[in-house]
Amino acid sequence: MSTFSPFKNGIPISVTEAMIERIVKMKSDGHDIKVEITPKHIVLSGTMDVKKMMFKKNVAFRITLKPVHVENRTISFGLVEMEPIDRNFINQRIFNRPPFFEFENRTIKMNVNAWNIVRIIPVGTIKSYELVEGALKMKLSL
Numbered sequence: 026m027s028t029f030s031p032f033k034n035g036i037p038i039s040v041t042e043a044m045i046e047r048i049v050k051m052k053s054d055g056h057d058i059k060v061e062i063t064p065k066h067i068v069l070s071g072t073m074d075v076k077k078m079m080f081k082k083n084v085a086f087r088i089t090l091k092p093v094h095v096e097n098r099t100i101s102f103g104l105v106e107m108e109p110i111d112r113n114f115i116n117q118r119i120f121n122r123p124p125f126f127e128f129e130n131r132t133i134k135m136n137v138n139a140w141n142i143v144r145i146i147p148v149g150t151i152k153s154y155e156l157v158e159g160a161l162k163m164k165l166s167l
Contacts, residue, residue, distance in 0.1 A: 035152040035164030038143055042159055048125045056083070064156050066091055066105065073118065085109070088119070090133060097150045098138040100161075104131045137163065 042060040049058055049069065058071035070087040086109070090102040104116065120128035124139040137143045137151065143165070152166035 035166050036146055036149065038137075038146075038163045038165060040137065040140065040142070040161040040163070044140070045161075048122055049119060051122060062156055062159055062161060064158065067102065067156065067161070069119070086119075088116070092154065092156065093132070095151045095154060098136065098143065098165075100135045100137065100151065100154060100163075102133045102135065104133070 042062050045062075045067070046058060046060040049060065056072045056074075058069060061068045061070075067090045068087065069090070070085075072083050072085050075082050075084045086107070088104065088108075089106040091105045092100055093103040094101040107116070116128050116131075116133075120126045120133045124136050127134045127136070146165055149165040149167050152164045154161060154163045156162075
């Protein structure tokens with residue numbers, strides 16, 4: 026029996042709603058941000074301070090994301106829906122959180138290697154991923 030036989034199908038890793046919430050809240054203008062992971066989507070909701078000319082307004086938002094592509098240790102999510110208005114500057118302010126998230130062309134890239142839980146495993150790429158209630162479950166290949 027090999028030392029790695031329990032992991033022949035990959036090393037299981039989970040990224041929870043709370044972990045994503047914590048990163049999005051870092052240096053954010055958002056308030057009361059909540060992350061909900063369902064088997065089909067990741068939904069972020071909350072409020073954000075938006076300045077227009079000299080006025081500052083608190084705007085509620087709801088963003089729905091869907092995983093679309095995996096490459097090495099990066100998962101790309103497509104922007105499915107943005108309420109009440111779809112504005113790039115709002116998405117930019119929420120999702121530009123290097124090294125964890127990067128926003129470009131309506132796509133959010135999540136670098137899972139930036140998470141400590143993944144970084145401690147120096148080799149392997151994302152073999153599979155699945156959205157389940159409350160978490161993003163992945164398997165890293167060896």
